[in-house]
Structure formats: structure tokens, C-alpha cells
Amino acid sequence: xxxxxxxxxxxxxxxxxxxxxxxxxxxxxxxxxxxxxxxxxxxxxxxxxxxxxxxxxxxxxxxxxxxxxxxxxxxxxxxxxxxxxxxxxxxxxxxxxxxxxxxxxxxxxxxxxxxxxxxxxxxxxxxxxxxxxxxxxxxxxxxxxxxxxxxxxxxxxxxxxxxxxxxxxxxxxxxxxxxxxxxxxxxxxxxxxxxxxxxxxxxxxxxxxxxxxxxxxxxxxxxxxxxxxxxxxxxxxxxxxxxxxxxxxxxxxxxxxxxxxxxxxxxxxxxxxxxxxxxxxxxxxxxxxxxxxxxxxxxxxxxxxxxxxxxxxxxxxxxxxxxxxxxxxxxxxxxxxxxxxxxxxxxxxxxxxxxxxxxxxxxxxxxxxxxxxxxxxxxxxxxxxxxxxxxxxxxxxxxxxxxxxxxxxxxx
Amino acid sequence: xxxxxxxxxxxxxxxxxxxxxxxxxxxxxxxxxxxxxxxxxxxxxxxxxxxxxxxxxxxxxxxxxxxxxxxxxxxxxxxxxxxxxxxxxxxxxxxxxxxxxxxxxxxxxxxxxxxxxxxxxxxxxxxxxxxxxxxxxxxxxxxxxxxxxxxxxxxxxxxxxxxxxxxxxxxxxxxxxxxxxxxxxxxxxxxxxxxxxxxxxxxxxxxxxxxxxxxxxxxxxxxxxxxxxxxxxxxxxxxxxxxxxxxxxxxxxxxxxxxxxxxxxxxxxxxxxxxxxxxxxxxxxxxxxxxxxxxxxxxxxxxxxxxxxxxxxxxxxxxxxxxxxxxxxxxxxxxxxxxxxxxxxxxxxxxxxxxxxxxxxxxxxxxxxxxxxxxxxxxxxxxxxxxxxxxx
Numbered sequence: 115x116x117x118x119x120x121x122x123x124x125x126x127x128x129x130x131x132x133x134x135x136x137x138x139x140x141x142x143x144x145x146x147x148x149x150x151x152x153x154x155x156x157x158x159x160x161x162x163x164x165x166x167x168x169x170x171x172x173x174x175x176x177x178x179x180x181x182x183x184x185x186x187x188x189x190x191x192x193x194x195x196x197x198x199x200x201x202x203x204x205x206x207x208x209x210x211x212x213x214x215x216x217x218x219x220x221x222x223x224x225x226x227x228x229x230x231x232x233x234x235x236x237x238x239x240x241x242x243x244x245x246x247x248x249x250x251x252x253x254x255x256x257x258x259x260x261x262x263x264x265x266x267x268x269x270x271x272x273x274x275x276x277x278x279x280x281x282x283x284x285x286x287x288x289x290x291x292x293x294x295x296x297x298x299x300x301x302x303x304x305x306x307x308x309x310x311x312x313x314x315x316x317x318x319x320x321x322x323x324x325x326x327x328x329x330x331x332x333x334x335x336x337x338x339x340x341x342x343x344x345x346x347x348x349x350x351x352x353x354x355x356x357x358x359x360x361x362x363x364x365x366x367x368x369x370x371x372x373x374x375x376x377x378x379x380x381x382x383x384x385x386x387x388x389x390x391x392x393x394x395x396x397x398x399x400x401x402x403x404x405x406x407x408x409x410x411x412x413x414x415x416x417x418x419x420x421x422x423x424x425x426x427x428x429x430x431x432x433x434x435x436x437x438x439x440x441x442x443x444x445x446x447x448x449x450x451x452x453x454x455x456x457x458x459x460x461x462x463x464x465x466x467x468x469x470x471x472x473x474x475x476x477x478x479x480x481x482x483x484x485x486x487x488x489x490x491x492x493x494x495x496x497x498x499x500x501x502x503x504x505x506x507x508x509x510x511x512x513x514x515x516x517x518x519x520x521x522x523x524x525x526x
Numbered sequence: 527x528x529x530x531x532x533x534x535x536x537x538x539x540x541x542x543x544x545x546x547x548x549x550x551x552x553x554x555x556x557x558x559x560x561x562x563x564x565x566x567x568x569x570x571x572x573x574x575x576x577x578x579x580x581x582x583x584x585x586x587x588x589x590x591x592x593x594x595x596x597x598x599x600x601x602x603x604x605x606x607x608x609x610x611x612x613x614x615x616x617x618x619x620x621x622x623x624x625x626x627x628x629x630x631x632x633x634x635x636x637x638x639x640x641x642x643x644x645x646x647x648x649x650x651x652x653x654x655x656x657x658x659x660x661x662x663x664x665x666x667x668x669x670x671x672x673x674x675x676x677x678x679x680x681x682x683x684x685x686x687x688x689x690x691x692x693x694x695x696x697x698x699x700x701x702x703x704x705x706x707x708x709x710x711x712x713x714x715x716x717x718x719x720x721x722x723x724x725x726x727x728x729x730x731x732x733x734x735x736x737x738x739x740x741x742x743x744x745x746x747x748x749x750x751x752x753x754x755x756x757x758x759x760x761x762x763x764x765x766x767x768x769x770x771x772x773x774x775x776x777x778x779x780x781x782x783x784x785x786x787x788x789x790x791x792x793x794x795x796x797x798x799x800x801x802x803x804x805x806x807x808x809x810x811x812x813x814x815x816x817x818x819x820x821x822x823x824x825x826x827x828x829x830x831x832x833x834x835x836x837x838x839x840x841x842x843x844x845x846x847x848x849x850x851x852x853x854x855x856x857x858x859x860x861x862x863x864x865x866x867x868x869x870x871x872x873x874x875x876x877x878x879x880x881x882x883x884x885x886x887x888x889x890x891x892x893x894x895x896x897x898x899x900x901x902x903x904x905x906x907x908x909x910x911x912x913x914x915x916x917x918x
Contacts, residue, residue: 167841169856170847171847173851173853176851177851195700221878239695244695245695245700245701248700254877255845256717257717258847275700294645295643296682296696300674300675300678301647302649302650302671304650304652304667306652306664307652312657314846317656317657337826432737433559435833436559439726439840440566447656448656449658450656455569458569475655
């Protein structure tokens, strides 16, 4: 009998805890939607940014970059070279010039992004059986121009070269098996994995999508905290009316609504958007879910910890917006992780975005299973634990401060 | 009249200096952030190119030929063989884990087949999800394979008693002589930092311009601000913005000096042109910032709008993905970003070393941005007087 009574009271206590938590949850949801600034960040920005950026980068690779050909050879062979070049997907022969000076002029005017110079002796050398040299000048303002130039000219050189090679070998009586041996003794095949089209959006957007989650949470939670502080009489983060439930409950209540909101957003950002824009999306949905949970938790608690130090609603974004860029580079998707020095690497482990971008990249672009991202996964769970503890600590400190203040206020 | 405006301007200027000293945000948002970024990015990319990126090999042959090839490959600048694996599956797993960016598979009996003229195939796998690492490694491995095959061909043809000039004509009838204009070693730092650092600068200019004006409205000190300027909005704006023009121009020029002098990045015309560009660039962004807070005289909304616009600047500079390859409608908007003109001037002057005549249009475009505050001049003045916008 006594036992069941105890059970009952235990049960009631749990119910009351859950109810209190639920109220904080509802309160916070109301707070989020009341605050236009926060709504813009955690609703509008999350909705619009991926659509905008994916549309901007919808052309994954460069097509028909205009180039100038300077043909001093004026022969059918050099014309063939120019024609082959024009036929590639990457470049387009926009200008045909007689002299290098003319070509330089159109380059300076920005009308072409590369110059191909076919010297006067091009045909002569080919006829004499020697090596002909073609010069390529590439605009380096964007590396994608450079890549388009290299890909297209290499292709033409190999294609035309092969024909000439066969003719020359035939001429000296090397044919059949032996000819193949001379022209290609060790054939090689290069297989491009995971981003077969070498697309720019396929490479950059996965990182941007994770950053959108991380940064809108970071600034959204920060702004909400700033608002709470500004609206509160004592410039407190947590008003005395809410903290009755204890620090633990306040934090769970607050984090739960961001968590549930962003769980929905994750479906949109990490599932729907890659599908819609045909970005790599070979990840298993359950693996993605398994990764998203600690990533969101770590990001939320990280943001909550930092938010305690935000004095007013705008300051965090003013001072830390630039950090989005730092996070992108620290993640190691453009500048490879192997080339990031130890200090920067350790620094990067402070931020959930680092593990988040790597893990998402591996799962959704490269089809990795959850234990292949074990390192990132453990990192995220450690961050979740550590940042939960720090949140607890700083919130506890804030609440204590507010109790002391309100007591003082009462005494006065 | 003009002396009145001048004294009003000086009073506002002095008031703003005091304000800058009163809160840490001004120092942190100017000198603090910019120096952090200068130090961070310049150390981050001081190598110029990522070197010694991890790759793996699956060498089923383990012959002197295969080992020679792998030694050569390991000696290239970009690739470092970190592990020898036993199967394709294993290598693929390592790649998914992100431990390697590429791997080479050499078949069993490779050497024997080469010797027997049976032309064994070599396969390499490159992870291009990491676009930079992938592209660089693909180039390195292809180059090494070509070199190895070339040596082989040379040997065969030499045995036939052929002379060297003819041999090259057969191995490679047409060769390419590639010149990289302005950045001959394809240095990534040159390519990225010349735009990234001004990119951070524009974000900070936008943010602090919006803040410096917006905070007066938010904290209802705007009437005092206007009164200090003897109710001249012109003097009020000039006096408020000028301190930041000076600070940001100095910070921007320090950035120029770090890139072109300290790092030795290409500067193929006079560096003075970049100093001038930086000055105009700072003013252009201050004008845009003023426009933004004028459109929405609510600090919070202004900051959000400025953040959105500032981040788009990185796309619209056009250095990663060229503007003319964006969808057509998106291309039009590039005109609205001063960073676009900065980038063009930098390419013309620093990278390509053209005469300044080619950049005059862009310099004028930057200057043209400075008329933007006129569009919100009255609106902003009213907001300052009536303080009739929500402060949250």
C-alpha cells in the first residue's frame, strides 16, 4: 500500500515536471514567433537561403568560356585544332585573331578568358614528324576558367595527337600490337568518385546547407536571448517567473522547441533541397537521422552557452557574421583537412559545424554508413555533453543572479 | 552657412569618436575582426597550395616497376602515400571515411605484363567531392602515369634506333605550353584571399554603418545626434560616418600591404591604385549601409538585411563561380555589389597588370554608390526626429 502511494507521488512529480517543461516549451515557441527578428532567422532565412544559393549555382560547371585563337599557321591542321577546341563543352572560340597583340587586346577588355596561340611552324613541324607546341594563356581570376582551359586543350591535344601518332607509326612500319605498345604501354583509367560531374554546387552546397542550420541556430538563439535580456527589467536572460522549475527544466524546455523545429528543417535542408536541385543525395535516411540528432543538439547547446554572453540582440550578428566564412574553411571541404595545421584543427573541433559538414558530406555525398563517420559522430556527442554542461552552468549562474536581484528588489 | 556645417560636422565627428571609445563593439568590429581574419587566413593559406595530401595504394604486383612508380608518385608535391591496402573495398572504405583523397590500384603481374608487351591497365580513383583536393591529385597522378609511360615508349623507340627529336614527335605530337596569367603557380591564396579579405571588410563596414546609425534610433539618442549637428542631416551623417571611413580605409590598406608586400602576391601595376580602390570601396559600402538602415530604420531589421546582402557579396564578386555563368536573371544583380567592381579592378591591376584606363569605369561605379544615401536622406532625418519606428 505504502509502496504504491510512493509510486503515485513519484509519478505525479514526474507529470508535474513534464508539465512545467511543456509550459516552458510553449512559452518559448510563443517567444520565437513573437519576435520578428528571430522568425526571420529561423524560418525565413532557413527557407529562402538554400533555394537562393542553389539557384545561383544551378550551372554546376562552366560551359563555353569564350577564348581567342591566334592562328599564325593558317593551315587546315591549325583550323582543325581550333574547330576541335570550339566543339568542346568547356570553351567556345569567340574570336579568331591574326596576331597576339589583337588577342591581348580582347583579353584586356574582358571579352575572352584565355588565348590559344598556334605558332607559324605548327603545320611544318607536324609534317616533319617533330613535336608541335601550342601555347595556352589562361585567365587566373577564377580557377574555374583555368580548369576549363586545361580540360579542353588537353582533350584536343590528345585527340588530334593520337591520329597523328598512328599515321607516324604506320609510316615507320610499326603497326598492330607493336603500335599499341608504343602509343600506350600502360593504359590508365581515372575514375572520378562521388562528384562525377566535378560540379561546383555538388561540392559547395552540402557544406552551405549544414552552415545554414548551424548559423541560423546560433544567431537565432542568440537573438532570442538578447531580446529576453532587453525586455527584462533587470537585463536578465531568464526571468524569475520562469526559473521556478529549476535550471534543468528551463534548458530542456528551451532547447526542445529549437530541436523539434530544426528536425523538421533538416528534412527540408538535408533531404528535400539536395533532391530538388539534384545535388549528391545517396545517404541512407536513417543514417542521416542518426547524425542529425547529435548535430542539432550540439549546435543548440553550443548556441545557448554563447547566448548567455550576448548583451543585446544585434551585437552577436554584427560581430560574428564573418565567422561563417571561417567555419567554411575550417570544415576542410575546400582546403583539405590534411593541410590544416594542428592548432587550427583543434580550434575547429570547438564548433559543431566542423563535424557536421564532414559527417554530412561523407554520408550524403559519399554514401558512408554511420560507423564510417564514427569520429565525427563521437565528436558531436562529446560536444553535446560538454555544451549541455556549460549551458547548465551558465544558466544556473544567470538564474542565481536573477534570484539575488529580485530578492534585493523585494527588500527595497 | 558652410562654416556652420563645418563646425557641425566637427562636433558630430568628435561625438562619434567618443561613442567609439565608449563600447567594445566598435573596436572589436573594426580592428578586432579584421586583424583576426588577416592572421587567420594568411597563416591558413601560407602554403599557397595544399601539399602532401593523403592517398593510398593497392599494389597487387609489388614489383620493382610498381614500387618505382609509387616512389615517384610519393615524391610529387601534392600526393603522399600514407597507406598500402590489400583490396579495392578497403581503399574505398578509407575514402568514405575521408582518410584518403585518392587511391591507385596496380594489378597482379603488372611488371611481367609490361615486359611481355601486354599493356596492363592501371586504375586510379579520385574523390572529387573534395573538389580542390580531387582536382590537384588527379593532375598529379595523371602526370606521373604519363611520365612513366613516356619513359617506356622512349625505350622502345630508342631500341628501334630512332633519334630523340623524332621520338618526342611520336610520343606526343602536339604539346601544350600553358601560361597562367598573373598567378603562374596557381597559388590558392592569391586566388582566394584577394577577395575573401575585402569580403570580410565589406561585411564589417555594412554591419558597423548600420549599427552606428541604427543604435541612435534604437536608444533614442537620435535627436541628440541631430542637435549636435545643428540639425543638419548632412553634417550629422558625414560626422558620424567619417571616423569609420578613416578606420576601415586604414584597415583595408593594411590588408593590401599584407597581401602585396608581406605575402608577395602578384601586383603587376602600381599598388597605389589598390589603395585608391580600397578607399572608394569603403565609401561605397558605407553608402550601402546607410541606404539599408534608411530603408528600414529598425536596427535589428537593418542588421539582418545587411547580413543577407553582405553574404551574397561573396557570390557576386564572381571569383569562385564566374558571374557570366550564373543564370541570366541572377547576373543582373551583380551590378549592385561594390565588391564586384573591386574584384574587377583587382584582376585588371594586380593580376593582369593593365593600364588604369581599363579600370576607370569600375572606379567610377564605386564612386557612384556614394549617392545612395540621398535616396533615404529625408526618411532617415524624419526617423531621427520622430523616432517613430519600433525599437525591437
